[in-house]
Amino acid sequence: MNLVDPALSARTQDALTREGTPVACPSCAAAQTQLFYKVENVPTNSCILFATREEALGCLRGEVALHFCSDCGFIFNASFDQFLTEYSGRYEETQGFSPTFSRFHRNLAAELIERHGLRGREVMEIGCGKGEFLVLLSQLGENTGVGVDPGALPERLEGVEGAERVTLIPEYFRPDHCASEPDFLCCKMTLEHIPDTASFISTIRAGLTEDKGTVVFFQVPETYRILEHCAFEDIYHEHCSYFTETSLRRLFEDCDFAVSRTAIEYDDQYLTIEATASGKQEGDDGSSLADLAQLVASFPERVAAHKAHWRDRVKAAAAEGKSVVLWGSGSKAVSFLTSLDLDEEVTCVTDINPNRHGHFMPGTGHPIVAPEELAEIKPGLIVIMNRIYKDEIEDYVSSLGISCEVTFL
Template identity: 55%
Template structure:
């Protein structure tokens, strides 16, 4: 795979030439990566099909005016979001605990009991199910990868309607008390246009809670977390650029939080008058970190490649834990992905399928004893403890390291 440390190619005429969040043309190329899978969460039946996944390029541009970062080389519609798209983290006890606590907090803070809730980009509907179970809310979820049958028969599902389609304004033609959009805005290129559509759909005179959750780009920049840079994620926000976008779109931001070990950025907003949100201007810090991103990523990728190479040379089996987007990005950056012996995942819907781009077969914890890895690289450090317990339960004495 070609992972470029320089960004000389960012002047290609096909690139997006103005910021999708503020319209500025003051853009600087900060990172480039070529020939990567455009769909990192698709399920493939075999390695041959997985190797034939459509590919694209990343050319991250930084807007000097608003601080927004985006993939200027994105091809609209290239990524596939369908019933084959398997993104859920709901099989993790760690994530499920976080999700439940988040739902409880929103219900209590905003008195969401017996209310009408809309979620744009609802995934498999797990969060809406929690809002129904814990607050008896009536919920509508819109997502092309939704599987309504997955929640059928579960307590609270009778109040949840999942629509397996892309969001369109006509699907939200009613008054909602809360509009939720979790881990979706980062998949959207025309960010300002999208938020203006959401704003225009709010019934005049109502003041719904508007809750968005996205990856925290400042952490990605600070840690040179290249595993969190992949094709579907075309938009990267810090707290400052997120607040500026919401204000430009006609919303009144109420608060911004860093959650889930600083990995997630959440914003609560409404419409109408509200006191200005006092938030630090992070544009100078973003510009500084963005300017050195490519160099720091290249060094980090070289370190991981050397570590894996050293392990394999001493006869140790190396495995990844987590087969989602982070793993696809991590594998795409390795000079020889075949040195990874196995990829584990606790999601049974992913097991038995193959990884986009490299064709690695995805296995589950039940396969630990037959593979017996010596080095397990955890794709998300927040899950390290629960993965360590899985290894202990299987009697595996492996070294565990996290990205």
């Protein structure tokens, strides 16, 4: 789920955050945008594995300064500094250990194969992570796949069925990686990491021809939900670009793509778009932009109250002598801990991904433990970082013989 070479990015922190300087929209190039949410001193790498508590506490830090473009609806972190982020082999982003996510991932691959006739075809993924989705496309459609990601670990695919047709390139994406047009090009949970969105999409479009008919599929976090539900845990430094259906469609159409389908999936958390290289389309987005602008205007007050609620709830549990455990050690937990300034009130963080066990949370140094260790820790409160996993986590907690309060964001 990673991105492009930092050298390709023209947007840096110093150029954009000088107080009083208008900040242009990197998606539609509107001359001025509105700052509406700011968080300082946040870790710049939420998914990096830190081997010691000291390393985790000493992690690189930056800030989040969300700006809203009233012209196209795009939201972005104007304080994002790509040179403070790291995408390497120690970037651990996989969700594949969750049965819930694995079912969704497999069904998504099957639906795309069926909808676009992807059988025995050439497929490519930009920001492929550890390659799980490419393997699914290979297994279910006997497709040949190429994945580009600086955090790719080809050795993880050794012996996996279908992996013999998958090639992982552990590099930042460059235009020459698309020199040979694939039949299907996907980019999942990556565009939100890219600051110069219009430049990136235009680069991809320049490598595609209308005659080839390559289908392009992108998946990003859905931002309307984040604003509506004050999901501050879904706002962090690496996510520099935030899309709603309106702004994502506008971006692709401005870059000369014909959009064939958009959808909101996975408990309204993911926004997807499918398109082909074609002429620009025009759409009426006035009403949706007005709704979005209202959410942006009220967000600061609403999110402050939401943060206060969770801060008070965790501190109250700790004051009662309960061990508080967060379930899920990814970016949501990093944002939860740092945004609420929680320290000793939280005992530890747990995760079913064994690659995370024995490491420490960026910024706060909380240990990441295996779920099996909770039987000894005896938590009094477990806070689930992603509600879509509620049922599977409650079953897991029950199987461990643990009886405690379990809640979710």
